[in-house]
């Protein structure tokens with residue numbers, strides 16, 4: 439195995455990471471098992487209290503792992519949105535008949551038309567799992583604002599992002615919120631060629647608080663969890679920080695001024 443490269447350059451992210459759902463990237467990424475995580479359990483548990491027929495928006499839902507791994511008897515429906523048509527085709531194979539998965543740009547949610555049978559009034563929660571850290575920096579805020587804008591007062595937005603405690607952050611000696619091309623340590627170090635960069639940043643709680651400040655969302659809780667990398671050659675698990683964000687319009691003004699109102703529970 440080649441030496442692990444350090445000192446990875448700060449990079450421009452372009453459109454964001456290409457995940458290669460259509461098999462055009464090598465090696466293949468495998469949809470993992472549901473992670474053993476208090477955060478994931480909390481998310482599914484809280485969604486269980488939604489009114490039957492409620493819609494949960496899955497921003498950057500990819501191949502549909504979030505609905506596929508949800509409790510079988512859930513009463514809520516999922517609308518997965520992803521800009522990769524191959525991912526959406528795969529999602530169609532695993533979602534329930536009352537779920538939907540559509541091709542769309544989550545940085546432009548205001549322009550999105552809901553599919554037939556889904557009304558905006560039924561949108562009750564938003565999730566975004568493993569997306570925000572690999573989206574170009576300038577496009578993260580539109581995703582946060584668009585997601586918050588779909589929610590009713592008190593609505594919840596669950597976001598998991600790469601943690602500053604992730605192994606890759608250690609390898610590149612990452613500062614929170616700075617973008618690094620991790621392709622050399624994820625692929626090049628294993629002598630695996632990759633055409634595209636794997637540009638991402640790593641979050642700590644200050645980076646998340648900064649991203650959502652003034653959006654109307656506040657951090658209600660956070661916890662750290664790990665899951666398999668999805669690549670056979672990377673045995674180190676990925677470490678994520680999961681955030682429970684809540685729409686609290688009353689704090690939007692104060693957060694805009696920089697006094698973020700939040701409490702953390704379940705730190706680890």
Ligand SMILES: C[S@@+](CC[C@H](N)C(=O)[O-])C[C@H]1O[C@@H](n2cnc3c(N)ncnc32)[C@H](O)[C@@H]1O
Pocket residue numbers: 454457497498499500501502503504519520521522525542543544545566567568569573
């Ligand atoms: C690591 S995958 C996570 C997929 C899924 N949430 C999961 O956990 O399995 C990140 C996803 O975000 C999607 N994505 C990135 N930028 C997007 C954008 N602007 N609009 C829609 N989807 C986007 C990618 O296509 C990819 O499917």
